[in-house]
Amino acid sequence: xxxxxxxxxxxxxxxxxxxxxxxxxxxxxxxxxxxxxxxxxxxxxxxxxxxxxxxxxxxxxxxxxxxxxx
Numbered sequence: 416x417x418x419x420x421x422x423x424x425x426x427x428x429x430x431x432x433x434x435x436x437x438x439x440x441x442x443x444x445x446x447x448x449x450x451x452x453x454x455x456x457x458x459x460x461x462x463x464x465x466x467x468x469x470x471x472x473x474x475x476x477x478x479x480x481x482x483x484x485x
Contacts (some may be wrong), residue, residue, distance in 0.1 A: 420441075426444075
């Protein structure tokens with residue numbers, strides 16, 4: 416699979432500092448991230464909860480008042 420992403424200059428600099436091709440360095444970062452989440456079920460649950468909360472977020476009222484006011 417090929418995925419195109421934009422990466423920061425800091426990531427490019429770190430890859431060069433380690434003597435790694437950028438693709439390999441980014442791949443290692445992704446792998447480490449996946450390993451850390453699969454080894455921590457509580458973290459996976461927290462991430463999923465954050466995603467659900469974000470998808471359910473309520474936009475502020477246009478007049479600036481709270482929509483939850485009674």
